[in-house]
């Protein structure tokens with residue numbers, strides 16, 4: 219039992235508690251609430267790999283910080299009341315001050331930005347820039363000097379420009395805001411932070427266009443160097459009623475920030491349509507989405523555009539912060555964003571153990587099952603699958619396609635091996651690079667990205683599956 223607990227990573231305090239299962243009811247109830255709190259803590263720390271994934275270090279808030287009066291001590295952890303608007307506001311503003319040296323205030327009743335989740339989006343943008351290393355403008359690389367970004371609907375906090383410039387010295391922001399009260403407050407917030415104010419420009423947004431006000435006011439933008447990215451946390455809801463159904467009161471918000479005609483779907487659709495106009499001026503267009511099902515429809519829209527306007531890359535991600543999920547979608551019309559991709563899926567078959575730490579009885583089936591996920595799409599017939607084996611003796615046979623877009627994969631593993639598979643588009647292998655996009659009326663690159671995305675989500679699914687298993691075992695132990 220102890221060995222099992224050690225493997226599952228249950229900390230000593232938990233072990234101490236779980237060993238007392240025969241104690242009186244009151245104590246057991248206490249343990250239960252401990253397990254609940256532990257779960258909440260795990261929820262809060264889940265998935266996003268930001269600096270807060272192990273908690274918020276409430277003890278590090280100084281007495282002068284705004285959150286100090288709201289700290290709840292006692293019990294096992296210091297925390298705040300997450301349902302209290304004032305406490306949540308004070309917490310996020312204090313976090314900005316403590317960890318980023320950013321001072322802001324918010325216009326009355328306007329949205330409180332959740333710092334960890336805003337951080338996740340900034341980090342994703344930075345990841346996208348990392349795969350833009352091959353985009354060159356004339357002879358120089360566009361990321362070498364100043365990195366321009368656009369934030370649509372910056373809010374009264376101006377949180378993305380402030381976070382972005384504080385974290386990345388080369389970043390400059392052009393941020394729009396339609397609501398005049400928020401814009402005024404955003405201007406004050408920029409002035410409050412002299413270290414970053416030179417790198418943030420604020421622009422009055424318009425209800426009709428999203429990017430036009432920026433490019434009209436700063437006509438030089440994107441002409442020599444493309445704008446590296448655009449970002450947006452759009453109003454998610456199409457009516458006050460819909461907002462009320464999903465409302466998180468602790469974060470506040472005003473209808474002008476949260477509600478837009480047609481909801482986020484039509485807001486982002488407009489953004490996609492406008493992006494075509496500025497396709498040579500911006501490398502990555504990105505936005506957040508509050509509803510997962512819109513991800514699908516926006517991807518479908520981008521796919522439909524891919525033939526007409528050569529959308530060359532579409533990426534998406536899930537931001538999970540505590541119990542809240544948001545989705546990010548990014549697209550580009552620039553060439554050269556593909557090559558850098560590690561389109562690799564690795565299966566480490568060490569001691570024939572699978573993700574769950576158990577022996578794999580049928581390695582062939584194990585690997586095949588995982589690969590099968592990627593290869594059911596029709597477009598696979600346009601790809602070749604390459605494989606690589608590191609260590610051990612492993613025989614992999616891949617017959618390219620059976621005509622229905624399926625690969626037949628046979629694997630025989632003798633000992634510890636790491637097997638990786640790479641999908642390579644036939645076009646870029648067999649044809650000159652200039653011919654690879656339009657051949658056979660198909661957009662190979664776009665299809666390729668779809669497969670890459672599938673691979674990604676499959677990998678994260680296996681990780682999620684592993685975590686779920688681990689959690690289930692822990693809970694079993696606790697019960």
Ligand SMILES: C[S@@+](CC[C@H](N)C(=O)[O-])C[C@H]1O[C@@H](n2cnc3c(N)ncnc32)[C@H](O)[C@@H]1O
Pocket residue numbers: 329330331370371372373374375377378394395396397400423424425426427428451452453454474475476478
């Ligand atoms: C959900 S809030 C996001 C605020 C801030 N970016 C954040 O993440 O906390 C959406 C913001 O977009 C602004 N907005 C809505 N439509 C806009 C438009 N067409 N142009 C500029 N801003 C707009 C709203 O006023 C609101 O401040």
